[in-house]
Amino acid sequence: EKGGYDYFMLKEIAEQPKAVADTLLGRIDLAGNLCLDEVRIPASVLREVTKVVIVACGTAYHAGMIAKYAIEHWTRIPCETELASEFRYRDPILDQRTLVIAISQSGETMDTLMALRHAREQGAKVLAICNTNGSTIPRESDAVLYTHAGPEVAVASTKAFLTQLVACYLVALYLGQVRGTKWGDEILSVIRELSEIATQVDEVLETMEPVRELARTLADKNTVLFLGRHVGFPVALEGALKLKELAYMHAEGFAAGELKHGPIALIEQDVPVVVVVPSPRGRSVLHDKIVSNIQEIRARGARTIVIAERGDAAVAPYADHLIEIPVTPTLLQPLVATVPLQVFACELATARGNEVDQPRNLAKSVTVE
Numbered sequence: 001e002k003g004g005y006d007y008f009m010l011k012e013i014a015e016q017p018k019a020v021a022d023t024l025l026g027r028i029d030l031a032g033n034l035c036l037d038e039v040r041i042p043a044s045v046l047r048e049v050t051k052v053v054i055v056a057c058g059t060a061y062h063a064g065m066i067a068k069y070a071i072e073h074w075t076r077i078p079c080e081t082e083l084a085s086e087f088r089y090r091d092p093i094l095d096q097r098t099l100v101i102a103i104s105q106s107g108e109t110m111d112t113l114m115a116l117r118h119a120r121e122q123g124a125k126v127l128a129i130c131n132t133n134g135s136t137i138p139r140e141s142d143a144v145l146y147t148h149a150g151p152e153v154a155v156a157s158t159k160a161f162l163t164q165l166v167a168c169y170l171v172a173l174y175l176g177q178v179r180g181t182k183w184g185d186e187i188l189s190v191i192r193e194l195s196e197i198a199t200q201v202d203e204v205l206e207t208m209e210p211v212r213e214l215a216r217t218l219a220d221k222n223t224v225l226f227l228g229r230h231v232g233f234p235v236a237l238e239g240a241l242k243l244k245e246l247a248y249m250h251a252e253g254f255a256a257g258e259l260k261h262g263p264i265a266l267i268e269q270d271v272p273v274v275v276v277v278p279s280p281r282g283r284s285v286l287h288d289k290i291v292s293n294i295q296e297i298r299a300r301g302a303r304t305i306v307i308a309e310r311g312d313a314a315v316a317p318y319a320d321h322l323i324e325i326p327v328t329p330t331l332l333q334p335l336v337a338t339v340p341l342q343v344f345a346c347e348l349a350t351a352r353g354n355e356v357d358q359p360r361n362l363a364k365s366v367t368v369e
């Protein structure tokens with residue numbers, strides 16, 4: 001049932017191109033109109049929304065953090081993303097014009113469920129992004145958009161994460177469509193870019209051998225740091241989470257701009273630091289800033305593991321290890337940048353003799369608060 005792979009996690013990593021393609025399938029017509037049939041909140045209600053609040057836990061929360069960038073950029077609706085466990089207990093401000101998006105692979109996560117119940121009690125509309133048909137979270141929501149990742153067995157979430165991102169981009173575009181901030185042509189062009197992602201993830205998967213080799217050389221390290229900016233920041237958090245849960249290593253993700261506000265004190269000789277580099281095209285200011293961050297940490301002895309767009313000549317000289325990813329639009333980069341981090345964590349876990357599919361102390365769905 002592992003389809004020839006040693007672990008479900010490896011199988012699920014390999015299934016990502018299909019999972020991404022399946023999640024896009026049938027959700028757009030030839031005129032560029034999104035037809036998200038499972039979203040049963042009337043367009044008239046969505047047009048009145050004044051705030052979007054995303055709630056989720058763990059990996060799904062990282063997807064929600066990335067969604068915030070897309071939603072605000074494409075729809076200009078203020079959006080916040082919050083850990084479900086924090087949201088519920090701090091008396092959040094919600095009303096009928098708030099759209100709450102609850103993201104959950106299992107659809108059974110208690111913290112997320114409690115957050116959505118609280119939101120509905122306050123009159124907010126809740127849209128679930130979920131991978132499990134008929135589970136509790138979509139049943140209790142006003143609307144649902146299913147991710148089509150197929151069953152995810154390994155405890156560490158991989159393909160579900162990528163499909164959560166795709167679903168979030170679709171919701172963002174849909175909101176843009178009903179509110180008139182995004183038109184057919186623009187939507188079609190993003191959809192076209194999204195349609196290429198499956199092939200691009202495949203390309204990434206084919207070039208992972210050096211990443212696995214690198215991971216094996218780091219098996220005796222105590223700590224690995226991850227840096228990113230903009231949508232690369234949640235990717236850094238996700239890379240660190242994967243490493244913690246699978247390799248049982250200390251790992252931390254930082255916003256690269258925060259380095260000088262504290263974390264740079266952690267840099268010492270030979271500390272591995274993974275840096276997710278934004279595209280040098282588009283918002284190139286961010287790219288330049290991260291290149292100088294890399295120079296700073298390297299000057300202090302860090303071993304830099306750089307995930308950068310193919311052909312990014314400006315960053316290459318500062319990379320002790322360069323992991324190239326395909327050229328994508330800035331907002332979509334997490335779909336390809338996360339994949340090497342999954343492979344990296346899985347290989348490190350294997351090298352350390354850990355149980356990849358069933359990490360200690362963890363459960364696939366967390367049905368207690």
Ligand code: F6R
Binds near residue numbers: 108156364365
């Ligand atoms: C990490 C992981 C967890 C889940 C989290 C939420 O790899 O799997 O962090 O993402 O427990 O679970 P769902 O998405 O089922 O609500």
